[in-house]
Amino acid sequence: MKFELTKLEHTKNPHIKWVLSELEKLKKQAVGAANEELANNCWRESEALQLTLIYIEAFHKIKRREYREAWYDLERCEIKCQFVMRNSSEEFCISKNIYFIAHQVSNLQSLYPYCVFSSPGMVVGYYECGICNHKIRPRSRCAHVKGKIYNGKLCVHVARDLVLKEISIVSKPVQKYSVVHNDETLDFSVLEHLMVVLEEAFEEWDVIRTTKKFPIDMFCRVELESECPCKNGNKFGQCCSNKAEVEIPHLDFVFRRDVRSLPLDKFPY
Ligand SMILES: [Zn+2]
Ligand SMILES: [Zn+2]
Structure with missing residues (x-):
């Protein structure tokens, strides 16, 4: 099914939810039938669609001056872009505007006045493979590579037995969610000026x-x-x-x- 997805009003199209649930069903069937290629294709299509939705919404949140909410969406876009790019062909990324979104997300992030983040310092007991639940140790790893997809599922390493040791304040965080600032005290005028000109997320x-x-x-x-x-x-x-x-x-x-x-x-x- 083809539908347009570039403007905010397009994101309200009920077909999108339907497509996402169909992709999920098809992926389950593919996994059941040991068709890994099809399962991975379903994952790609679904991620690219969700990424586009979040990106368009983030753009319009910035337009509506909901800067913090948009910031969290941009972070989600950045993470999704990385995983989709890592697991897809160049042709796929071009056809789904992944490079465009990745570039614009980074441009928008760079115009935010945020520069202070909190970063939790954790001691991790051990990591577990998100695909096969193998307990990862220095001399005992499974065959799965973190960040790659297997049967339509992204391989993550799950941290177990976490102990919080400290919270530090940093300027370049690993994850950008933990903004320390109070937005009321910050100057968002650069983004505001930009948004006077831009009308749509894909300009x-x-x-x-x-x-x-x-x-x-x-x-x-x-x-x-x-x-x-x-x-x-x-x-x-x-x-x-x-x-x-x-x-x-x-x-x-x-x-x-x-x-x-x-x-x-x-x-x-
Ligand atoms: Zn000076
Ligand atoms: Zn594994």
Whole structure:
């Protein structure tokens, strides 16, 4: 069955649920009949469909300024993209827009102001193979490779006998769910500006990061004790306050459509 899935209204199509449940049924039959190729194809189709749904929803959550909810969806997309790409042909990924979604998810994540995450430090008793339940030990592994699919099922290593040892605060977390910030205190204006231009999740756009130099006079309102506008993490007074120019990070957005009329320039000082 063919149906369009690029816009938010398409995600409400009742056929989608039906297709997902049919894929699940077909996968079960394939597993029963020891047809691994068919079972894996069902997994791919189902994952690609769910990924597209989550991506479209995440995009529109950002448009509606539900930034935190969208962030969790983007993280789910990132993880799904990795597993689908690892287990599918290039042709499949192109036909299902997987590379496009992976690229745009990473672009959108990069425009978030989040930079502090909590990360639990766990001691794991042992890992178990999610496919055959084998207890994995240094000299005793099963034939299954973590992250690959077997009979339509993704192989994960399940951690058992977990003991929480500590919670640390990190800037580059393994998983991005545990944002420490309070969104109310953050500046989402870059995403907001971008979303003024973008209408749909599958529009092509990109972001180019450069720097721009501005004369020091433009920063006369920045206090010496506050963060330097050059964003290298130092205080203004110990960084660029005595320079003639301040070089600050600059974002250029590239769109397919002509959007020159939209006011996108913003100088925050
Ligand atoms: Zn195994
Ligand atoms: Zn500076």
